[in-house]
Amino acid sequence: MANRGLSLRTLVFVGGATLMLVPAIVTATLYTAALEQRGEELQVEKLTTRGELSANLLARRLYGVWMDLARMADLIDPTDPANAREHIQFLSRLDGRYSWLGIADLEGKVLAARDGMLEGASVAQRPWFRRGLDAPAAVDVHEAQLLASLLPVSAEPYRFVDLAAPLRLGGSVVGVIGAHLNWKWVQEGMAALQAPGIDVLLLSRDRTVLFGPTDLVNKRLSVGSALAASRVTRAFSSERWPDGKDYFTVIVPSIGFADLPSFGWSLLIRQNADDAMSSTRELIRLFWIILGAGAVVALALLLCAAQWLRTPLRRLSESAQAILLDPGARPPHQETRFEEAARLSDALAHMQSKLMGRRSNS
Template sequence: MAGRRLSLRTLVFFGGAMLMLVLAVVTAVLYTAALQRRAEELRVEKLTTRGELSANLLARRLHGVWMDVARLATLIDSTNPASAREQIQFMSRLDTRYSWLGVSNLEGKVLAATDGTLEGERVEQEPWFRQGLDVTAAIDGNGAHDPAHLPPASMESSRSIDLAAPVQHAGSVTGVVGAQLNWNWVLEGMADLQAPGIEPVLLSRDRLVLFGPPDLVNKPLNIGSALAADRVNSSSLRERWPDGKDYFTVTVPMIGLADLPNLGWSLLIRQNADDAMAPTRELIRSFWVMLGTGALTALALLYLAAQWLRTPLRRLSEAAEAIVRDPASRAPYAETRFEEAARLSNALARMQSKLMDRSTS
C-alpha cells in the first residue's frame, strides 16, 4: 500500500481542481478588494459633493439674511427714534428669522428695539456694535456678549449670530442696526440638509458641535476630520467617532459666499460605514455564492472528465495483465473514446494475436 501510485483520475481531478481553485480564488479576492475600494471611493465622492452643496446652501441662507440687514440699515433713520421704532417693530413682526432687532446711536445707546427690549441700554462694548460702525458685519456671538445685554429670547439658546450694519444719514454714519438671528432658524436650515443615513455636523471655530447627533451637540469634537476643519481644501476619510462606530466623513472647511464675513464655521458630512457599504457587501456575498456554486459544478464536471479518461485506460491495463497471464484470454475492448486509447487497444489486440500464433506453432 505504501508504494501504491496515484491513479490517473486522482491526478486529473486534484491537479485540475488545484489549478482551477487557486486561480479562481486569487482572481476573486483581487476583484472583490478592487470592488470594495471603488465603492468606498464613489461613496466619498458623493458625500463630498453633498457636503459642498450643503455648505453652499447654508451660506446662501446666511448671506441672504445678512444682506437683508444691510438693506434694513438703508431704510432706518436713527435721527428719528419714533420712526426707527415703528420700522423695527414692523420688521420684527414680519420676519421671524430675528430673535431681536434694534438700532443704536453712535454712542452705543439703543434707541429702538423689538418690544422695547434693551431700549436705553448702552451696547458700545458689544462686538456687533463696534464692527457695525464700519461695515455690514456677521459674528458668531457665542460667549461674546455681556449677559446684561442679551434679550430674553437669546438667553434661551446657547448660540447666537449677530448681524449689524451702519445707518447713514446725509452721507455720514449716524447709528448701527443690530440683529440677532433666531438660532432655531439656523437649526431648521441644517435639518433640511439631512438625508436618510447622512448626517451634517456643524462645527464652530473652536470645534464645538453646533448641530449634529444629540449626544455630540455643544461638545468639542476632537477627531481627525474636525482637526482638519481649518484647512483650505475639503478632505475626506474613514474614521471612528466617539460612539465607537466607523463613518465616512467629508470636511468642508469654510462656509461662506461672496463677501459674507467668515463665521469660522465648518461642515462635516458623515455616513455610517457599515450602512454605506451594505449594498457592496451584499453584492460581494452574492458573487462568492455564485463563484462557490460555479466551483462545485466545475469540480463535479472535472470528476466526471477524470472518470471518463480513466475508464478506457483501466480496461486496457486489465486486458494487458490478462494477456500476460494467458495469451488466449478475452480480446481487449475496442476503445474509441480518444486516439491514444484506440491505438493502445489495437496494439494490444495485435500483440495478443502474435502471442497466440507463436503458442500454436
Template sequence: MQLRTLLTLVVGLIGTVVFVIVALVFQNNLNTYQAETSEHAVRVRAQALGSFLTRTLYEEWRQLEASAAEFSRADLPALRERLDALAGNPDKISWMGVASPEGRILASTGGLLEGQSVAERPWFQQGLAGPFAGDVHEAVLLARLLQNDTSEPLRFVDFSAPIVGADGQVMGVLGAHVNWRWVRNVAAEAARQLELDAFVVNREGTVILATAPIDEASAALPSFEAARRGVTSNFTETWGDGTAYHSFTVPNLTYADMPSFGWALVARLEESAFDLSEQSFQRQMWAAGAVLWFAVLVIFALVAGILIRPLRRLSAALLSQSRGEPTAYIREHRRTAESQVLSEALARFQASGPGGDSGSSG
C-alpha cells in the same frame, strides 16, 4: 475512469482554484472600493451640508444688507413698524434694531433696548464700517428681556450693516440677532436628510453645534484637530461610542462674500452604513459566479462527451478487432486529428486482419 470524467474533474479543479483566486482579488478590490465610496459619500454630504447651512445664513445676511439700504430712504419714526415686519418669525430673528451713529438704539422689534447704548457691542462697531457677520454668543443685554422657555441660555448669531444716507454719510447701523436654536435646527434637519452627523467648531476649537452626542474623547480626535488647524482631511476613526466612522473636515464654512464666522465642520458617516448593500452585492456576485462556474463545467462535460464519443467507439472497435471478434463497420471520423488517425488505423486493421474482407476467398 472515463476520459470525459477525468477531464471534467481536472477542469473543475482548475476552475475552482481560478474562481477562488478571482473571488479573493474581487473581495479585496471591493473592500477598497467600499472604503473609497464611504470617503466620497461623507465628503460630498459634508460639503453639501456646509453649503446649505452657510447659504441659509447668507440669505439672511443679504436680506439685512438690502434692508439697511432701504432704511437710508425711510423716516426714522416709522422704523419700529418696519422692523417688526422685517423680523418676521421670532423663532428665527429674535431681535432687530436700528442704532444711531453714536450707538444708541433708536427703534427695535418690540421696543426692546430702545434708548439704551450698544456702542460697545461688536455688531455695532463692525457694522459702522460695513456688513458684518458675527460668531455665536450668549445674549448679553437681551438675556432678561426675551422669553426663554428652556434652561439653555439664549445664544445669537449677529448680522449688521450700515445705514448710509443720500450724502454718503452713515446714519446708523441695522442689526439683527439670529436665534442660534433656529440655526441648530436647520443644521440638524439637513444632517438628518443626508443621514449624517455634523459638528461645528469655532475659532477657539470649541464644538458649538452638534447633531449627535459627543464626549471629550471624541472632541480630541484627529478630525477635530484638523478642523482647529483649518485642514481639509478624511479620516476613519473610532469615536467615543465605540463605533467606527468615516469623518471629513470642512475647514472654513462660508458662502460667497459673507464674512467668515470662523467655523469649521466635522461630519461623520458610520462605517457600516453601506454594509447591507455591500453584503447584498457580495451575495449576488458569489451566486452569479457559482452559477457561471457550474454552467461552464456542465457545458465542458457535454462538449467533451461529444468530442470523445468517436474516440471511445474507435478504441472499442480496435480492441475487438485485436481479439479477433467481428466488428461492425464504423465510418471514418475526421472531427479531430486523433479520431482521424484512429479511424484510418481501424480501417487498415479491418482490411488486413482475420475478420477483414480481404482475408475471405470464393
C-alpha cells in the same frame, strides 16, 4: 515493487481544479476589492453632494436675512432715531427670525431698537458692535447677555447668532446696525437637512458641535475629519468615532454665499460605514455564493471528466497485465473514447496476437 504514483483521475482532477480555481479566486478577489472600493467612492460622492447642497441651502437662508439687514443699513438715517425705529419695527414684525434688531452710535449707545429693547443702553463691549464698526460681521452662536432679562421667560436660555454692518452717512461710519437671530431658526434649518442614516453636523471654528446628534452637541470633536475642518481643507475619511463605530465622513470647510459674512462654521457629513456599504457587501456576498456554486458544479464535471479519461486506460492496463501472465487471456476491450486509447487498444491486441502465434509455433 516500485512505489505507485498518483492515479490519472487524481492528477487530472487536482491539476484541473488548480488551474481553474486559482485564477478564478485571484480574479474574484481583485474584482470584489475593486467593487468595494468603487462602492466607497460612490458613497463619498453621495455624501459630498449632500454636504455641498446642505451648505448652500443653509448659506442662502442666512443670506436672505443678511440682505434684509444690508438694505436696512442703506435706508436708515442714524440721525433720525424715530424714523429708524419705524423701519426696525416694520421689519421685526414682518420677519419673526429677529429676536432683536437695532442701531447704535459710534459710542455703542443704542439709538433705536425693536420694541424699544436696550434703547439708551451701551453695547460697546458686544462683539457684534466692535466688529460691525469696521466691516460687515457675523458672530457665532451665544447665549443672551443684555437681553436675557428683557425677553419673555423661557425654559431654555435664549441663544442667538449675530449679524452687523456699519451705518454710513456721507461716506463715514456713524454707527452700527445689528441683529440677533434666534438660534432655533438655524436649528430648524439644520433639522430640515438631515436624512435617514446620514448625520449633518454643524461645527464652530473651534470644532464644537453646534448641531448634530444629541450625544455630540456642545462637545469639541477630536476626530481627524474635524481637525481637517479647522484647517479649512476639504477632506474625506473613514474613521472610528468615540461611539466605537466606523463612519464615512466628508467635510465642507466653509458655509458662505455671495458677500455673506462668515460665521466660521463648517459642515461635517457622516454615515455609518456598515450601513453605507451594506448593499455593496450583500452584492459581494451574493457574488461569492454564485462563484462557489459554480465552482462546485465545475469540480463535479471535472471529476466526471477525470473518471471518463481514466476508465479506458484502467481497462487497458488490466488487459496488459493479464496478457503478460497469460497471452491467451481475454482480448483487450476495443476502446473508442479517444484516439490515444483506441491506438493503444489496437497495439495491445496486435501484441497479444503475436504472442499467441509464437506460443503456437513453439
